Amino acid sequence: MTSSLNPRFTFETFVVGSANRLAVTAGRTVAENPGSAYNPLFIYSGSGLGKTHVLMAIGHAAKALAPQLNIEYLTLDEYVEAFHAAIAAGQGDAFRRRFQNVGVLLVDDVQFLTNRKEMQAELLRLTEALQQAGHQIVLASDRPPAEIADLDERLISRFSGGLVVDMGVPDYETRVAILRRKAEERGTAFQPGVLEAIAKIDYPNVRELMGALNRVIAFQSVNEMPVNEEAVRKVLGTSSAASPAAASSTVASPDEFSQFLTDVTATVGKAVEAWRARVAEAVMRWQGEGYRTGRLEALLERDTPAAVDEAIAAYVQDVERLKALEAEVAALDPQAAGDKVFHDPERMDEAEATAGRMREGVAPPPAPSAAFPLESYQAGPSNEVALNAARDAISKPGKKYNPLVIVGKSGLGKTHLLNAIGLQLAKKKGAIVACLSTQDFVDELIAAIDGNRVDWWRARYRRCTALLLDDIQLLAGKERTQEELFNLFNQFLDAERQLVFTAPAHPNTLEGLEERIVSRLGGGLVAELGEPDREVRRSVLERLLTHQHVGTDTALLDYLADRPVDSARSLTGLVQRVVEAAAAEDSPVTAGLARDVLEGAAAARRTAGGAPRTSGIVVSSAGGVRSREKMVWDWPAAGERVIEDMR
Amino acid sequence: MSLVNFTSREITCKIVYYGPGRSGKTTNLHYIYQRVPDTRRGRMVSLATQTDRTLFFDFLPIDLGQISGFTTRFQLYTVPGQVYYNATRRLVLQGADGVVFVGDSQARQLDENIESLQNLQSNLLEHGVDVRTMPLVIQYNKQDLPRELILTTAELDDALNFRGVPSFAADALHGTGVFETLKGISELVLKKLATGSPTT
Numbered sequence: 001m002t003s004s005l006n007p008r009f010t011f012e013t014f015v016v017g018s019a020n021r022l023a024v025t026a027g028r029t030v031a032e033n034p035g036s037a038y039n040p041l042f043i044y045s046g047s048g049l050g051k052t053h054v055l056m057a058i059g060h061a062a063k064a065l066a067p068q069l070n071i072e073y074l075t076l077d078e079y080v081e082a083f084h085a086a087i088a089a090g091q092g093d094a095f096r097r098r099f100q101n102v103g104v105l106l107v108d109d110v111q112f113l114t115n116r117k118e119m120q121a122e123l124l125r126l127t128e129a130l131q132q133a134g135h136q137i138v139l140a141s142d143r144p145p146a147e148i149a150d151l152d153e154r155l156i157s158r159f160s161g162g163l164v165v166d167m168g169v170p171d172y173e174t175r176v177a178i179l180r181r182k183a184e185e186r187g188t189a190f191q192p193g194v195l196e197a198i199a200k201i202d203y204p205n206v207r208e209l210m211g212a213l214n215r216v217i218a219f220q221s222v223n224e225m226p227v228n229e230e231a232v233r234k235v236l237g238t239s240s241a242a243s244p245a246a247a248s249s250t251v252a253s254p255d256e257f258s259q260f261l262t263d264v265t266a267t268v269g270k271a272v273e274a275w276r277a278r279v280a281e282a283v284m285r286w287q288g289e290g291y292r293t294g295r296l297e298a299l300l301e302r303d304t305p306a307a308v309d310e311a312i313a314a315y316v317q318d319v320e321r322l323k324a325l326e327a328e329v330a331a332l333d334p335q336a337a338g339d340k341v342f343h344d345p346e347r348m349d350e351a352e353a354t355a356g357r358m359r360e361g362v363a364p365p366p367a368p369s370a371a372f373p374l375e376s377y378q379a380g381p382s383n384e385v386a387l388n389a390a391r392d393a394i395s396k397p398g399k400k401y402n403p404l405v406i407v408g409k410s411g412l413g414k415t416h417l418l419n420a421i422g423l424q425l426a427k428k429k430g431a432i433v434a435c436l437s438t439q440d441f442v443d444e445l446i447a448a449i450d451g452n453r454v455d456w457w458r459a460r461y462r463r464c465t466a467l468l469l470d471d472i473q474l475l476a477g478k479e480r481t482q483e484e485l486f487n488l489f490n491q492f493l494d495a496e497r498q499l500v501f502t503a504p505a506h507p508n509t510l511e512g513l514e515e516r517i518v519s520r521l522g523g524g525l526v527a528e529l530g531e532p533d534r535e536v537r538r539s540v541l542e543r544l545l546t547h548q549h550v551g552t553d554t555a556l557l558d559y560l561a562d563r564p565v566d567s568a569r570s571l572t573g574l575v576q577r578v579v580e581a582a583a584a585e586d587s588p589v590t591a592g593l594a595r596d597v598l599e600g601a602a603a604a605r606r607t608a609g610g611a612p613r614t615s616g617i618v619v620s621s622a623g624g625v626r627s628r629e630k631m632v633w634d635w636p637a638a639g640e641r642v643i644e645d646m647r
Numbered sequence: 648m649s650l651v652n653f654t655s656r657e658i659t660c661k662i663v664y665y666g667p668g669r670s671g672k673t674t675n676l677h678y679i680y681q682r683v684p685d686t687r688r689g690r691m692v693s694l695a696t697q698t699d700r701t702l703f704f705d706f707l708p709i710d711l712g713q714i715s716g717f718t719t720r721f722q723l724y725t726v727p728g729q730v731y732y733n734a735t736r737r738l739v740l741q742g743a744d745g746v747v748f749v750g751d752s753q754a755r756q757l758d759e760n761i762e763s764l765q766n767l768q769s770n771l772l773e774h775g776v777d778v779r780t781m782p783l784v785i786q787y788n789k790q791d792l793p794r795e796l797i798l799t800t801a802e803l804d805d806a807l808n809f810r811g812v813p814s815f816a817a818d819a820l821h822g823t824g825v826f827e828t829l830k831g832i833s834e835l836v837l838k839k840l841a842t843g844s845p846t847t
Binding site for chain 2: 038163256257259260261263264265267268269
């Protein structure tokens with residue numbers, strides 16, 4: 001039902017003169033950028049002046065530039081017929097869909113819309129749909145939209161909203177050019193002056209001009225004599241006097257302005273060619289996103305397009321790289337991400353360098369110490385609960401107990417267990433485990449505040465998949481750190497990332513901690529480490545003695561394991577003393593020697609021997625514990641019991 | 648003033664008609680004004696003395712509509728030709744994209760033409776513009792006067808057009824050469840737009 005495009009009707013075969021240059025320029029523009037330049041494009045002219053030619057030429061040109069484009073040419077009558085047929089077949093919707101998918105719709109003879117209300121409504125709907133979808137619509141008519149009788153106001157404003165151009169009667173020179181081309185096409189040669197004589201006759205349109213040419217060609221072919229100017233006048237029935245176009249006065253043709261406009265249009269068209277538009281679009285887009293576009297703007301200053309698309313692609317690639325760098329840096333230090341270098345593709349090197357510095361600067365936060373593997377943690381009834389909780393935290397980090405607070409007195413292995421959890425968590429893929437003492441945590445924050453890098457400090461911890469803090473009671477009175485920890489706390493809980501803390505006593509009993517921290521600490525699981533039971537003591541001793549390369553005879557182990565100690569760490573002190581005493585006396589470590597050393601008999605000998613005396617003083621790390629005493633809790637002998645005050 | 652603005656898709660050309668007093672600059676603008684359809688032109692602003700001499704300047708905005716998707720406007724200005732209005736001339740010249748030098752073809756006006764051309768050069772320099780980089784065309788007006796009173800275009804070219812810019816013979820009163828001149832300067836300005844858009 002749609003007419004196909006006449007292959008002869010292309011822009012190449014169209015003779016452009018001042019009367020139709022605007023229409024042709026607009027048509028070419030539309031063919032190059034369908035849907036974006038002038039939409040709709042409305043061309044009107046008297047009959048026989050080339051509307052249909054231009055319409056089809058647009059179709060050809062658009063097809064040549066974008067072969068996949070769906071192009072439809074049809075006259076309004078054909079459109080109406082198709083519509084009626086579709087309605088009759090109950091296919092109205094399919095009909096609409098079909099036309100809404102057309103990339104370039106060329107509708108000829110739109111003036112026949114007069115008195116067709118339903119078609120006007122249909123065309124209005126179609127125009128709107130096509131415009132919205134960014135598809136091109138080109139209309140041709142023998143009069144401007146406002147003069148089509150009985151045309152819906154909305155259609156008039158639609159049509160006039162794009163570009164309305166007219167095509168006038170070709171001037172004398174154009175007529176000669178048309179005649180020359182047509183004569184050439186027909187393979188007919190004329191004497192000089194013949195075509196000019198035909199062109200001088202003022203025909204109202206090109207079709208009649210063609211008729212005149214045909215008559216002259218016919219006349220020449222029957223007469224076998226080349227026709228001359230005089231013969232032309234005779235054939236065409238004009239006297240030599242009647243040559244109105246001959247007096248082409250240079251002064252004050254009323255068309256001067258439109259001629260000027262046409263010329264300017266051509267010049268501007270050259271200046272703002274398609275490639276410039278593409279560059280300009282890219283400039284606008286990236287400027288809108290805040291990037292410097294100096295490199296692209298430089299392209300616009302060139303005369304000729306030199307690899308414009310490649311240059312744009314390279315620019316886009318650089319911008320993508322900058323975006324990636326910026327995102328990376330933002331994760332490390334939000335403050336640094338705002339840096340201008342990340343918005344200037346010309347400073348790519350600087351951006352890379354900044355990101356590199358950032359990467360080095362953000363060493364991962366302190367990791368758990370490898371000296372405390374989970375395997376060497378001795379299990380027993382006294383620490384069973386805590387150990388199970390630790391295993392749960394390792395297997396389901398952040399899901400089961402969050403936070404996990406390990407509570408116990410000094411020397412019971414809290415730090416060991418904390419680091420052991422950290423080591424296990426760090427084995428997971430992509431894990432970043434921060435494991436450090438609360439004191440270090442506070443010191444780092446102070447340094448960050450001092451260096452004005454708090455954002456950096458925060459970002460460093462926010463990246464972590466787990467945060468493990470030893471001796472949380474040291475937060476007492478550190479308001480700023482509590483504030484920061486509170487925020488981190490919430491983020492970690494929200495993201496289901498594991499938090500583990502150690503404390504000397506239940507969080508409720510710690511002084512100097514804010515209520516919001518305390519309640520959060522208590523919100524997960526508080527697991528208590530009991531005083532080591534005999535089983536734990538024995539296995540700890542076994543490990544210690546093996547470590548000292550001392551034979552583990554059962555009597556020694558049993559004797560040492562039965563000593564009344566309240567922590568695993570004090571066992572270390574015991575073993576140390578026994579081993580040193582044995583070394584001083586150059587005798588093997590036995591249960592007897594141990595008894596001598598630990599129960600006083602060896603005291604005198606040890607002093608006499610001048611062996612370095614282990615102080616046996618252990619400084620509790622319990623900064624938040626109510627008693628601030630340093631206690632000597634491993635009494636070497638009853639007579640030596642001393643309490644040293646802290647100075 | 649930006650000549651071509653890709654963001655707002657606008658092209659604005661400021662063209663200044665320059666020349667000695669009574670050479671016909673305002674007449675040029677009047678002729679153009681009459682030929683531009685009502686819808687395309689703004690109000691022509693003309694500040695003249697009682698004897699119709701330009702006092703301040705004439706201003707004629709022309710809207711060429713959408714061209715290649717760009718809203719295109721021409722702003723035509725004239726300067727007062729009389730010597731003592733130099734401050735105004737300099738002001739009007741600011742931000743010009745192109746200059747039409749309207750010369751008086753009368754033989755006895757030759758010195759005034761040369762003086763005005765020198766004045767144009769120095770005023771452009773005050774704005775930091777080299778006359779060689781400024782799009783410029785010369786119009787030899789009043790070519791309709793009796794032969795014995797005027798110089799031919801060839802003679803005028805020899806005297807004034809030492810840079811070899813496009814020159815046009817004209818009779819502004821009757822319109823001959825007016826649009827040719829405007830077209831000539833437009834092409835130069837737009838060509839410059841194509842090769843590199845000035846940023847200020």
